[in-house]
Amino acid sequence: MSAGHVVGRLGEAGPMSAAEVLSAAGRYVVYRVVCSKEQVMSQTLQGVEIAGLNEAFEGYVERGERRVLAGGAVPGDRVDLRIVASSQHHPRDFAEVASVHARGADYVEPICAHAGPVRGRCGGCPGMHLSHDLRTETLQRRVAQLAERLGCEWSWHEAPAHLGYRNRSNFVVTRQGALVVLGSYAPRSQEISAMAGCQVVQPAIARVHGELEALLSALKVPVGEEEEGLRWVSLRASAQAVVVELVVRDALASWLDAAVVAIAAVEGVQGVAITVNARDTNAIRVQDSQVVQGKGRIWERYGEVELGIDPGAFAQLNVAVASAMYRQVARWAEGAQVVWDLYCGIGGLGLNVAARRPEVRLFGAESVPAAIASARENAARAGIKARYAVVDLGKEGWREGCPGEGPQARPELIVVNPPRKGLSRAVRQVLGAPQALGASTLIYMSCDVSSFGRDAAELQERGWVLRELQAHDMLPQTTHVELLGRFERSS
Numbered sequence: 001m002s003a004g005h006v007v008g009r010l011g012e013a014g015p016m017s018a019a020e021v022l023s024a025a026g027r028y029v030v031y032r033v034v035c036s037k038e039q040v041m042s043q044t045l046q047g048v049e050i051a052g053l054n055e056a057f058e059g060y061v062e063r064g065e066r067r068v069l070a071g072g073a074v075p076g077d078r079v080d081l082r083i084v085a086s087s088q089h090h091p092r093d094f095a096e097v098a099s100v101h102a103r104g105a106d107y108v109e110p111i112c113a114h115a116g117p118v119r120g121r122c123g124g125c126p127g128m129h130l131s132h133d134l135r136t137e138t139l140q141r142r143v144a145q146l147a148e149r150l151g152c153e154w155s156w157h158e159a160p161a162h163l164g165y166r167n168r169s170n171f172v173v174t175r176q177g178a179l180v181v182l183g184s185y186a187p188r189s190q191e192i193s194a195m196a197g198c199q200v201v202q203p204a205i206a207r208v209h210g211e212l213e214a215l216l217s218a219l220k221v222p223v224g225e226e227e228e229g230l231r232w233v234s235l236r237a238s239a240q241a242v243v244v245e246l247v248v249r250d251a252l253a254s255w256l257d258a259a260v261v262a263i264a265a266v267e268g269v270q271g272v273a274i275t276v277n278a279r280d281t282n283a284i285r286v287q288d289s290q291v292v293q294g295k296g297r298i299w300e301r302y303g304e305v306e307l308g309i310d311p312g313a314f315a316q317l318n319v320a321v322a323s324a325m326y327r328q329v330a331r332w333a334e335g336a337q338v339v340w341d342l343y344c345g346i347g348g349l350g351l352n353v354a355a356r357r358p359e360v361r362l363f364g365a366e367s368v369p370a371a372i373a374s375a376r377e378n379a380a381r382a383g384i385k386a387r388y389a390v391v392d393l394g395k396e397g398w399r400e401g402c403p404g405e406g407p408q409a410r411p412e413l414i415v416v417n418p419p420r421k422g423l424s425r426a427v428r429q430v431l432g433a434p435q436a437l438g439a440s441t442l443i444y445m446s447c448d449v450s451s452f453g454r455d456a457a458e459l460q461e462r463g464w465v466l467r468e469l470q471a472h473d474m475l476p477q478t479t480h481v482e483l484l485g486r487f488e489r490s491s
C-alpha cells in the first residue's frame, strides 16, 4: 500500500465521504488519508496503556477526541505505538505496535508462528493472541447489543474444538526462492504469508498442504502471475480423505498432467479437480471445476444427514458446530409439515428438518444449479422426499419458480440461510407479509451480525417476533459469529 492511503472495513473506520474512497474490494475500502506518510510516521505514542478492544480485535487508546487503533494490542498492554495513518472524517488513527513494555493479562502467545499481527502476517486467526474469555466476551458484547436492540433473549454456544476444525482452506500460490508456497494474503495487503502448519485446518489438510508445497517445488511448477501459473490451491477434507482443487491460468499448461498424477498419489488424497481462471479478479473460481483424477465428491455427515460435497460447492466449514445448529433448527421445526428451505445450497439445513420425519414436505430453492443437483442426490440418499429448484432469490417473482408451489402455496415453516449480505429485497418483501404467506415460524441462520440485524429489524416491523437468538462460535480464533434466530408470526 502506498503512503497516504489507508485500508478500512466498509462502514467501520475511515472517511465515509464517497469522494474519499479510492477503491473497494469485498469488505475493504482504500481511503485517502489526511497526513503524508512522513507526518504520520513522526507520531509515536510512548508507554501508553491499551484501554480496550474493538470488534475487529484491534486494541485502542483514546487520545483526546481521537481513538488510536492498533492490531495485536490487548487491553492492559503497555506499548509504544507508531501512528501510520489517520482518517479525515472520523476521529481515528491507525497505529502499529512499535515495542511492547508489558503485556496485559489477556495476551496469549499464539501457537502458530504465522499468526498475525503478533507473530507473523497471516490474517486467518486475528484472535489467536487473545485469551479465550476476552475473545468470546468481545463477540458476545456485539450479540448482546443486537439482542437488546431487537428485544429478545440470546444465548452463546461454544465450539467443541478451537483448533483443527476447518474442513476447507483456499491457498494463494507464490514462490519464495526455489520453494512454492501455499499461503494467504496478509490483511489489507498484497503480501502473501506462509501458512505451513496451520493450526485451525483439520490435520489432514495441514499434512497435505505440506506435501503439496514440497511436491510443487520439486516439479518447479510456475506460480501466480507467471506464464502457465498455478494461482490457487483449495483443499477440502472429510473424516476420510482430502480433495485437491487447482486453480490454473491455462488448462493446457505443460506442467499440469504430471502434477495432477503426482498429487493424486499423495497419501490421503482421493481426487484432483482443476478450474481455469485467467481473469484479473479477486474471485478464486470463475467457472465450474472438473475432476481430472480420482473422486471429487467428499461425503460428510452434518447433523443427521450425509452430504455429498463437490469441488467448488459451498458447505459449512465447521462440521461440529454446523451439525449442532442444524439439530437445533430441527428441534425448533418440530410439528411443521410444509417446509421451505431458501438459499438451500446442497440441502443440509432443510434435510435435517425432514430427517426421520416422512410427513414433512420439503421445498428448496437456490441459485447454483450444481448445488441443486447435489441437494437432490443428498435427499435421495437420505430417503427424504424433497423438491428443489434453481431459483434466483434476488429477483421479483421468485415464488413462481419454487417447485410445486405457486403463489397460493402456504408453507408452515421457512428456514433461510442467505449469503453474508443477507436476505434479498425480493425475499424480504415476501417474508414481510406472513399472514398472506401462511407461515407461522421463520428460522434464520446467518453468518453476518450486521445484515441479520437489518433483516431482523425489518421482519419485526412486518409481522414477525424474534423469540430466540443463538450465537455460535463457528470459527474459533476469528471475529466470526454464526447466528440462529427463531421468529414467530405475531398474530
Ligand SMILES: C[S@@+](CC[C@H](N)C(=O)[O-])C[C@H]1O[C@@H](n2cnc3c(N)ncnc32)[C@H](O)[C@@H]1O
Pocket: 314, 315, 316, 342, 343, 344, 345, 346, 347, 348, 349, 365, 366, 367, 368, 371, 391, 392, 393, 394, 395, 417, 418, 419, 420, 424, 447
Ligand atoms: C450461506 S450459504 C447456505 C447454504 C445452505 N443453506 C447451508 O446451510 O449450507 C448461502 C447460499 O445462498 C446461495 N445464494 C446466494 N445468492 C442467491 C440468490 N440470489 N438466489 C438463490 N440462492 C442464492 C448460495 O449459492 C449459497 O448456496
